[in-house]
Amino acid sequence: MLEARGLGCARGGRALFENLSFAVKAGQLWLVRGANGSGKTSLLRILAGLLPAEEGELVWSGEREPPLWVGHRVAVSADLTARENLEFMAALEGDDAGAAAAALEAIGLGGFSETRAGRLSEGQVRRIALARLAFSARRLWLLDEPLTSLDETSTRWFEAQLLRQIERGGAVVMATHRELSDSLQGWTLRLGA
């Protein structure tokens, strides 16, 4: 689906990683691991097209498709309700409002759909952003520390979404410090080693 050839990235005059090559294929889960500041976020941003690759290149097999990106900043507006936020994200992907409402219900935010995101907890805000996973048809998911401040129930829901994405032939590249359940077998990319 996506192949990285000799990727390199330097931030603030310091080389984070060099000559990094890997190929993400359909049905694969890639876990990017490494210490804080080892370049996990930069790597994901390069894959998402937010940062240009200073060295090396990204080769897409077939047409370049937009990935689903959930970054450290989750694109949830504090002044909009949970439902309005998710409906906007759905609209950008061409999905209708019904998908958004069902996804909120599934991630356990049904009772908060009319609450402004600014009044929700950090974990709940992250759940709004992750609810996109329930309806997104994007084949490549790029997730930067998606498990931050998630409770156990939501983590299990999230893992179920990952499994569904992989089983239907999508791919996931995610940076995380946490261990996933044993049912999820992934390839590990260790940065800064």
Next chain:
Amino acid sequence: MMGRIFAAVFRREVRLAWRRRGQLLQPLMFYALVMLLFPLGAGADLTLLGQAAPSLLWVAALLAVLLAQGPLFSADLEEGGIELWVTSGVSLSWLALAKLIAHAMIVSLPLILISPILAGWLGVSGEALGVLVISMALGMPVLCWVGALGAALTLGLPRGGILLALIVLPLYIPVLMFGAGAVHAAMEGRPAGGALVLLAGLLCLGASLAPLATAAALRISQE
């Protein structure tokens, strides 16, 4: 599909503007206060007031628009909304166009609507009031779009506000000259059509170039 996305962005902007209406009040208050205080400071010389009125109205409105530019993309940057746009696969210029049109309406409409009242206070009347409203309806969106481009270029910079003013003010000058010029002409009984047509030209230029330039600036802001 593209139309629905346009509508979604537009709806989101209007909703956010309404929820953050305190932010909108600031430029409006600034505009009204300048126009209310100036006659008190200038004394009772009605001819002087009348002569200064067009430029004064336009300068104050222009600075009010400039006040509204700073926070335009800052929340989107902090919350990650711009990342969502850039990665969405939808043309960034199209998203920027929807945002810019909403922004121009939200900022300009209140200013345009109170202009006749404030102009009346300065002794502008008759046909000149109509020309004032038309010139503002044509010119204010251009000011908003140039300002939005400046806001996108200075996004994330510390003390970006000063830089924003430096980038934007030279580009505001033609709009100010044609806008105030049209009202001056109408007050003196000369035809104002020429200046208005030039403003309309600037409006077309702004509508076609601002989304492209803003999209490019937003993309750079992510690097």
